[in-house]
Amino acid sequence: MLSSPWRSDFPALAVMEAQGEVYLDSAATAQKPQALISALTGYYTSGAANVHRAQHASAERATRAFEGTRTKLASWLNAAEPTEIIFTRGATEALNLLAYGMEAHIDAGDEIAITALEHHANLLPWQQLAQRRNAHLVVLPLDKAGHIDLEAATQLIGPRTRVLAASQLSNVLGTQQPLHRLLPLAKAQGALTVVDGAQGIVHQRTDVRSLGCDFYVLSSHKLYGPEGVGVLYGRREALARLRHWQFGGEMVQLAEFQHAQFRPAPLGFEAGTPPIAGVIGLGAVLDYLGGLDQAALAAHEHRLHRMLVDGLAMRDGIRLLGRPDCALASFTVEGVHPADLSHLLTEQGVAVRSGTHCAMPLMGRLGVSGAIRASLAFYNDGADLEVFFCALDRALELLR
């Protein structure tokens, strides 16, 4: 039986288990390791303080820890320097920051390219930007398996393309995108490249410089960290092209009544008091993750995923959406409404997601109104999947 040696690092899993709940919704948000819980408690019990403002001892301590996370992220992502890391309130906010920050570079008739599998967070900010600027949103199609069709992308990315925004790993299809071949197409046209790594970073260490993107976005709460924190990596030269977008607090260098000057990145893009505890907590999570045996972890996730996909494939009438590479699988069942199935899985204590997964246009293209998604983390083990399959069989028996 496949068992996770890291499961006991996550106290919530024992609690859920005691309540008869199996958690297979980590792509929505991950459970948190004890290391995070301890770091948050430590911060709040040893003296909260605002950062980058006061000189007193607790402020100095908080600022050092806060900036420590920036440094850890820079090395986690292999950024050239910590100043290339901006903290936001989530991946969604980071993508909105980009869409506003780049606005001045988009003219009428320009093109913004996204892909057909984008989460609403990496679709709507660009759609709205295109509308504000009378630009065109170009949607790169997928192949059958659920990967971006590179041939079509070669045709569609052209001299008017100003931005390419694409996911690294689909939150619906579980497909890893061929970014190493896609991004150069945009670069060759002088376009800025944005990678939504909200799902991708959770399942593969990513080197932003070898990936060659201008911007990379991730979400703390999906990476076992606290909610309310997102991370935007920007290549130094690319960050310099962004216009400031939120105003107030320490992002200003000089303020007069009728005029102000703003700081450069990163602080110039961190208006207001940032989520200090959350950022410090994310730092503790990175330390925890960094201490794990990466090869063992990847092998465990791979075996879990095989078990999930094979188990689904074995069952009659189940249609997988795309051909998932890792992390998750979404599916529909012939003649069964996904809401009915999710209702009965919930009754049996199995936590999965059902619906459109914040990707309504993708569901439309796939010709389904909704799907069930089971998603994995390294704290899951074979027993979780056995419970899931058992519950699935009983539910289908009732519904068919």
Place this chain on the structure above:
Amino acid sequence: MNEPTLPPAAREAIDAFTGAAGWEQRARLLMQWGERLEPLADSERSDENRVRGCESQVWLIASEHDSRWHFRADSEARLLRGLLAVLLARVDGLDAQALRTVDVAEWFNRLGLGRQLSPSRANGINAVLSRMQALAAR
């Protein structure tokens, strides 16, 4: 709850659901109840009759006779049809005043279906109820 005012269908629901042992039997009952919904014509499954805020499509049609409200509802999802049927069993024939004050949470709790009303459920029973109240308040 004011027992004498309960419609016969509601009494029947109480008898059926309070006797159900476990989730499987409840699910079977819900599916049976769902079959009892008055069918909607295709033309009635319109955007206008669609209840927003439900993950699955739900349609609701209200009519009034002698100050009493009659509802018809339908969905593509079978268990949700059952939930709609037990909701209708409780509220059908009420006047606008009674519709405003009916305690639907209590009703579902009584049937052992209270969890279906939790705010994180996207099934939309809450949205259906608000829509009923809004239609009756017009």
